[in-house]
Amino acid sequence: MENQQRTNDGKSPDRKILSEVGENGVAIITINRPPLNLLSVHVLLSLKEKIEEAIRKDSVKAIVITGSRGNFSAGFVVTAFGGSQQRKTHRELGFMSIDFITDTLEASRKPIVAAVEGFSLGGGFEIALACHARISTSTSKLGLPELQYGILPGFGGTQRLPRLVGLPKALEMILTSKRISGDEACNMCLVDAISPSDQLLGSACQWALDILECRRPWSISLFRTDRLAPLAEARTLLNSVRAQIQKQNPNVIHPLVCIDVIEHGILCGPRNGLWKEAEALHELRQSDSCRSLVHVFFAKQSTSKIPGITDIGLLPRKINKVAILGGSLMSSGIATVLVLANYYVIMKYIDQNSLQNGIGRVKANLEGRVKEGRMTQEHYKKVCTLLKGVLSYDNFKDVDLVIEDVPDIVSLKQQFFADLDECCPPHCIFASTTCIVNLDLIGERMKPCREIVGIHFFSSPSVTDLLEIVRTERTSPQTLVDLLNFGKRIQKTPIVVQNCTGFAVRRMCFPYLQAAMLLVEHGADAYQIDKALTSFGLKLGPFRMLDQDGFQSAAVHDVKFLETFPDRSYKSNLIPIMRKNNRAGEYTCQGFYTYNDKEEASPDPEISKYIEMARSMSGITIKSKLATLSDGEIVEMILFPVLNEACRMISEAIIVKSSDLDVASVLGMGFPGYRGGIIFWSHSVGFKYICSKLEEWSKEYGEFFKPCAYLVERASKRSSLGAQVKQAKSLL
Numbered sequence: 001m002e003n004q005q006r007t008n009d010g011k012s013p014d015r016k017i018l019s020e021v022g023e024n025g026v027a028i029i030t031i032n033r034p035p036l037n038l039l040s041v042h043v044l045l046s047l048k049e050k051i052e053e054a055i056r057k058d059s060v061k062a063i064v065i066t067g068s069r070g071n072f073s074a075g076f077v078v079t080a081f082g083g084s085q086q087r088k089t090h091r092e093l094g095f096m097s098i099d100f101i102t103d104t105l106e107a108s109r110k111p112i113v114a115a116v117e118g119f120s121l122g123g124g125f126e127i128a129l130a131c132h133a134r135i136s137t138s139t140s141k142l143g144l145p146e147l148q149y150g151i152l153p154g155f156g157g158t159q160r161l162p163r164l165v166g167l168p169k170a171l172e173m174i175l176t177s178k179r180i181s182g183d184e185a186c187n188m189c190l191v192d193a194i195s196p197s198d199q200l201l202g203s204a205c206q207w208a209l210d211i212l213e214c215r216r217p218w219s220i221s222l223f224r225t226d227r228l229a230p231l232a233e234a235r236t237l238l239n240s241v242r243a244q245i246q247k248q249n250p251n252v253i254h255p256l257v258c259i260d261v262i263e264h265g266i267l268c269g270p271r272n273g274l275w276k277e278a279e280a281l282h283e284l285r286q287s288d289s290c291r292s293l294v295h296v297f298f299a300k301q302s303t304s305k306i307p308g309i310t311d312i313g314l315l316p317r318k319i320n321k322v323a324i325l326g327g328s329l330m331s332s333g334i335a336t337v338l339v340l341a342n343y344y345v346i347m348k349y350i351d352q353n354s355l356q357n358g359i360g361r362v363k364a365n366l367e368g369r370v371k372e373g374r375m376t377q378e379h380y381k382k383v384c385t386l387l388k389g390v391l392s393y394d395n396f397k398d399v400d401l402v403i404e405d406v407p408d409i410v411s412l413k414q415q416f417f418a419d420l421d422e423c424c425p426p427h428c429i430f431a432s433t434t435c436i437v438n439l440d441l442i443g444e445r446m447k448p449c450r451e452i453v454g455i456h457f458f459s460s461p462s463v464t465d466l467l468e469i470v471r472t473e474r475t476s477p478q479t480l481v482d483l484l485n486f487g488k489r490i491q492k493t494p495i496v497v498q499n500c501t502g503f504a505v506r507r508m509c510f511p512y513l514q515a516a517m518l519l520v521e522h523g524a525d526a527y528q529i530d531k532a533l534t535s536f537g538l539k540l541g542p543f544r545m546l547d548q549d550g551f552q553s554a555a556v557h558d559v560k561f562l563e564t565f566p567d568r569s570y571k572s573n574l575i576p577i578m579r580k581n582n583r584a585g586e587y588t589c590q591g592f593y594t595y596n597d598k599e600e601a602s603p604d605p606e607i608s609k610y611i612e613m614a615r616s617m618s619g620i621t622i623k624s625k626l627a628t629l630s631d632g633e634i635v636e637m638i639l640f641p642v643l644n645e646a647c648r649m650i651s652e653a654i655i656v657k658s659s660d661l662d663v664a665s666v667l668g669m670g671f672p673g674y675r676g677g678i679i680f681w682s683h684s685v686g687f688k689y690i691c692s693k694l695e696e697w698s699k700e701y702g703e704f705f706k707p708c709a710y711l712v713e714r715a716s717k718r719s720s721l722g723a724q725v726k727q728a729k730s731l732l
């Protein structure tokens with residue numbers, strides 16, 4: 001092997017890109033910034049230099065690009081976007097995309113093959129797309145996640161992907177930021193062959209030599225046309241996708257800009273498309289949406305960094321077998337998530353019927369994935385072998401984690417945990433999904449050395465990406481480290497919260513729903529309230545949220561909150577009245593909305609009758625000011641109380657850092673990520689303004705709006721709500 005050790009000026013060589021030439025004449029160029037081989041302008045310049053050098057050398061016949069230590073490249077350092085470091089113009093970014101990736105790499109007179117393993121995302125994936133062939137392991141993960149950051153693929157992804165896989169598939173991958181496996185990529189001819197990891201480099205080198213010898217096609221992705229549909233068909237598809245995006249998300253422009261760029265390339269040629277892409281990237285990376293979404297990325301990354309817990313050298317213990325106690329919808333949802341993450345799961349319940357139903361639901365969930373093409377039949381069969389239903393504790397002696405999900409009856413839970421205490425090994429972690437019963441109370445009949453943590457999955461475990469881990473005074477650092485790792489393995493973002501009523505998400509939803517009740521009982525229109533909040537970007541307005549959760553759950557939580565926070569609870573009679581009239585939310589097809597058999601919601605004028613009843617029961621009169629609020633005022637009157645509650649949680653140290661509440665609000669309550677989460681957004685509104693509004697409303701409408709001491713103090717000092725998330729240093 002010929003290996004470059006010194007540069008011409010005698011300095012140590014740049015080790016970010018390694019290059020060596022094998023006896024077969026293939027230069028292997030390795031992106032070497034482990035663990036993820038992230039890209040920066042500097043790394044790309046070094047890569048360009050090494051490729052040019054290999055092209056120049058007579059001894060080199062062909063080139064393979066790969067990444068070190070099992071990852072190709074997870075793409076560009078995202079701090080390069082949305083931040084204050086906006087030095088580069090679109091010409092310079094265009095230079096990378098055109099001068100390097102297109103005119104050097106793709107136009108190389110020697111074949112270049114990508115050997116893809118592990119993560120190949122964003123700019124990393126775009127480099128692979130420009131190579132003349134791609135060989136991948138079956139489990140590598142490929143994708144273009146740029147839209148998650150309010151930008152668009154900036155190194156030719158908008159031009160090359162549609163030409164390689166056709167427009168419909170490319171749009172799906174780009175617009176959903178969906179990652180696909182090497183196998184899936186091979187099925188759609190995005191990679192040319194699959195190879196086991198230990199043979200990957202050998203296969204890629206051979207493929208490159210085969211291209212050279214004309215035994216394999218020399219494919220230039222940018223100029224392929226065979227997968228592109230006729231122009232009229234492409235335009236129809238792009239227009240329908242545009243309309244869909246505008247309907248679903250009218251507040252953000254980056255998906256539309258991305259579609260324009262794709263269309264431009266189809267109409268005016270891919271090279272023009274590349275320039276348009278570079279210009280668009282330059283514009284978008286300076287937007288507020290980009291700044292907010294990059295903040296959410298780093299906020300999510302930092303939820304699992306807990307001072308004094310994750311920085312004291314503890315390693316997560318292995319969790320192999322998990323027992324779920326319960327036969328509910330939630331139990332089945334949790335079991336589905338777990339078997340998909342390759343955990344061995346036993347579901348236990350007291351009666352055969354409920355247990356069978358529970359197991360049946362897990363299988364139906366998995367079958368649904370097969371039908372949608374998200375899982376192969378073979379994988380389905382394998383995953384099903386990980387699941388077992390039991391009625392006794394016989395199989396519990398090697399269980400590492402128990403998740404209790406039985407009805408919220410204290411004595412029942414206490415009995416279950418007393419039994420578990422006898423049957424499970426000492427290292428087994430005991431967790432409960434309850435959000436109502438005090439965790440300390442349900443463990444009272446266990447040995448004193450045992451502890452119970454809360455683990456909160458939200459109503460649809462496979463849909464919600466958030467996992468609340470609830471710690472008590474007794475929770476050990478080791479248990480937290482184990483559960484944080486467990487959360488990551490099941491692909492959730494875990495946030496650690498202190499044991500308190502509602503934890504983080506419910507506690508923020510509480511004022512969200514209560515403020516809406518208060519406004520509606522004083523004259524505001526329920527449907528205008530929902531529309532104002534969804535137009536602002538929330539996934540669900542408060543009344544749709546209540547319908548979706550079901551009024552039974554709302555009633556239980558109301559009681560709990562009224563009990564815990566009587567001073568700031570708004571007591572409404574609306575839900576109890578509607579329940580008495582057989583309206584209990586979406587599952588009864590009637591709540592604040594009515595639902596048809598396609599689960600579509602329609603406003604129902606009937607509800608004014610119940611609102612009137614609630615008003616007269618509480619002796620409330622309509623306030624003309626509240627009956628004529630603008631959408632903007634509604635948003636403030638509903639979200640400022642949410643921020644107020646978030647401030648209380650910060651001051652009570654319920655969460656580890658304030659940005660955890662951004663994550664909780666985005667993933668748990670549907671706050672728009674492009675506004676950065678509740679705390680990030682409130683910085684842009686200004687605490688002084690928020691505080692003065694809350695003070696004004698508390699004088700007019702009561703204690704519910706009273707700003708908490710922490711917010712008052714921050715507003716008076718004009719300081720922020722806790723430290724901002726630390727981001728990686730920009731390397732652009």
Ligand SMILES: C[C@H](O)CC(=O)SCCNC(=O)CCNC(=O)[C@H](O)C(C)(C)COP(=O)(O)OP(=O)(O)OC[C@H]1O[C@@H](n2cnc3c(N)ncnc32)[C@H](O)[C@@H]1OP(=O)(O)O
Pocket residue numbers: 036038074075076077078079119121122123124126145146152153154155157301728
């Ligand atoms: C021009 C181009 O088109 C634009 C682009 O390329 S945009 C960038 C596209 N790439 C991405 O979005 C990848 C983002 N990263 C991820 O999703 C995940 O890190 C991953 C799935 C790749 C790996 O997950 P995992 O193995 O759990 O590692 P993870 O802990 O997340 O990351 C390791 C470290 O790298 C950092 N990191 C990962 N990707 C990063 C990125 N793109 N930018 C900056 N930092 C990044 C993480 O913050 C973390 O830092 P820390 O050690 O200080 O906490």
